[in-house]
Amino acid sequence: xxxxxxxxxxxxxxxxxxxxxxxxxxxxxxxxxxxxxxxxxxxxxxxxxxxxxxxxxxxxxxxxxxxxxxxxxxxxxxxxxxxxxxxxxxxxxxxxxxxxxxxxxxxxxxxxxxxxxxxxxxxxxxxxxxxxxxxxxxxxxxxxxxxxxxxxxxxxxxxxxxxxxxxxxxxxxxxxxxxxxxxxxxxxxxxxxxxxxxxxxxxxxxxx
Amino acid sequence: xxxxxxxxxxxxxxxxxxxxxxxxxxxxxxxxxxxxxxxxxxxxxxxxxxxxxxxxxxxxxxxxxxxxxxxxxxxxxxxxxxxxxxxxxxxxxxxxxxxxxxxxxxxxxxxxxxxxxxxxxxxxxxxxxxxxxxxxxxxxxxxxxxxxxxxxxxxxxxxxxxxxxxxxxxxxxxxxxxxxxxxxxxxxxxxxxxxxxxxxxxxxxxxx
DNA sequence: CCTACCGATCGGTAGG
DNA sequence: CCTACCGATCGGTAGG
Numbered sequence: 514x515x516x517x518x519x520x521x522x523x524x525x526x527x528x529x530x531x532x533x534x535x536x537x538x539x540x541x542x543x544x545x546x547x548x549x550x551x552x553x554x555x556x557x558x559x560x561x562x563x564x565x566x567x568x569x570x571x572x573x574x575x576x577x578x579x580x581x582x583x584x585x586x587x588x589x590x591x592x593x594x595x596x597x598x599x600x601x602x603x604x605x606x607x608x609x610x611x612x613x614x615x616x617x618x619x620x621x622x623x624x625x626x627x628x629x630x631x632x633x634x635x636x637x638x639x640x641x642x643x644x645x646x647x648x649x650x651x652x653x654x655x656x657x658x659x660x661x662x663x664x665x666x667x668x669x670x671x672x673x674x675x676x677x678x679x680x681x682x683x684x685x686x687x688x689x690x691x692x693x694x695x696x697x698x699x700x701x702x703x704x705x706x707x708x709x710x711x712x713x714x715x716x717x718x719x720x721x
Numbered sequence: 722x723x724x725x726x727x728x729x730x731x732x733x734x735x736x737x738x739x740x741x742x743x744x745x746x747x748x749x750x751x752x753x754x755x756x757x758x759x760x761x762x763x764x765x766x767x768x769x770x771x772x773x774x775x776x777x778x779x780x781x782x783x784x785x786x787x788x789x790x791x792x793x794x795x796x797x798x799x800x801x802x803x804x805x806x807x808x809x810x811x812x813x814x815x816x817x818x819x820x821x822x823x824x825x826x827x828x829x830x831x832x833x834x835x836x837x838x839x840x841x842x843x844x845x846x847x848x849x850x851x852x853x854x855x856x857x858x859x860x861x862x863x864x865x866x867x868x869x870x871x872x873x874x875x876x877x878x879x880x881x882x883x884x885x886x887x888x889x890x891x892x893x894x895x896x897x898x899x900x901x902x903x904x905x906x907x908x909x910x911x912x913x914x915x916x917x918x919x920x921x922x923x924x925x926x927x928x929x
Numbered sequence: 930c931c932t933a934c935c936g937a938t939c940g941g942t943a944g945g
Numbered sequence: 946c947c948t949a950c951c952g953a954t955c956g957g958t959a960g961g
Contacts, residue, residue, distance in 0.1 A: 537745075537832075539747040539748045542940080544938090544939090552949085553952080555941080555951075555952090556949070556950055557941090558940095558941070558942075559949060559950075563941075564941085624745075625748075661905055662901075668909070671906070674883050674885070675882050675883040677886060678882035678885060681882075693870075696870075697869055697870050697872070700869045701869055701879055701913050704912045704915070705909050707912070751960065751961085752959090752960095755930095760930065760931090761930075761931055761932080764930050764931075766960095767930065771961075772960065772961090935960105936960100937958105937959085938959075938960105939956105939957080940955105940956100940957095940958105941954105942953105942954085942955065942956105943954075943955075944951105944952105944953095945951085945952100
């Protein structure tokens with residue numbers, strides 16, 4: 514049954530996500546992943562040709578999904594660079610705060626990939642940076658941003674780094690809500706870009 | 722000979738730093754570390770009781786050294802919160818840009834520690850955040866900073882996260898000098914804190 | 930600091 | 946003849 518195949522595969526990917534989040538790809542055994550799904554060790558190889566391929570499919574999916582959301586959020590934000598920038602930052606914050614397992618796995622474990630698989634993921638990561646840098650450069654030209662050193666790539670990198678570690682420490686224990694997080698980080702990012710204190714309208718909290 | 726013993730021990734730590742930086746603690750074998758020093762596998766246990774203890778001593782040294790530099794830089798900066806903040810940010814940027822192997826190992830591999838060793842390192846990491854948050858809170862009270870949401874810990878965390886990933890991508894290939902890096906990040910951090918555009922004087926590039 | 934080796938576990942695959 | 950596994954074990958390597 515194709516349905517059963519897909520479900521087992523997705524369960525393996527979901528179990529791998531949690532285990533890789535908690536202890537990392539290299540410290541997680543095939544046995545642990547399959548046992549988390551009630552399978553024995555060999556079952557993994559009905560779905561993936563190797564542990565490495567499972568990692569690639571997981572990490573590629575995480576990056577593809579994130580890029581899909583950033584592209585959609587930027588389109589939906591309209592033509593204003595400030596609105597586009599706020600929308601992109603909101604997507605990254607939401608991803609790292611609400612789906613921190615996937616985000617942390619995506620941001621850390623891609624380093625265990627090699628060859629073309631690594632190159633493919635690095636290309637997506639570069640496009641995500643370029644997307645933010647393009648918006649910053651457009652806003653700098655139109656005068657709504659005032660970038661430190663005039664460097665759009667430099668500011669984009671700093672903003673993404675600031676967002677990228679949220680998944681390391683954010684806990685949805687009620688101390689900070691996702692909405693508070695994304696407002697705080699949009700404000701910080703706008704300050705870094707030398708833009709207005711707030712966007713004209715707050716981006717709708719993205720469904721990442 | 723104590724000299725030879727010490728030299729071998731330091732060589733093992735230095736080789737481990739490079740290997741952990743390149744591929745991580747879990748993916749590095751004891752054999753690789755010792756072979757990098759021209760030893761066989763068992764030689765490591767003349768200097769460390771286990772691979773875990775080597776990691777602890779390395780990570781503890783990295784954190785202790787960083788805290789020593791931040792304490793000294795803050796004292797040397799005088800009473801102004803803006804000067805203190807700029808000095809602390811400069812230390813963190815210098816550590817991550819100039820000594821990125823040690824910084825990256827310190828920021829990533831401490832997660833493989835457990836028990837009291839982990840607790841000890843986490844305590845230092847908390848003090849480093851508190852140090853920055855204290856300076857931000859003092860500046861907010863005196864009116865030289867205007868923190869997003871009034872949260873000194875939140876801004877401190879964002880600034881440290883922004884600096885913490887420099888070691889992931891910075892290359893001293895001449896595209897960006899350490900001085901350019903530290904000026905860029907001090908400016909970004911001052912914007913995040915809602916402070917003046919630049920410090921009254923640029924901190925001397927710290928010798929981390 | 931080396932050689933020799935342990936208990937265990939690694940990722941991956943066999944036949945049924 | 947298919948799938949989703951099983952118990953058992955492959956060749957190698959881990960930390961100690």
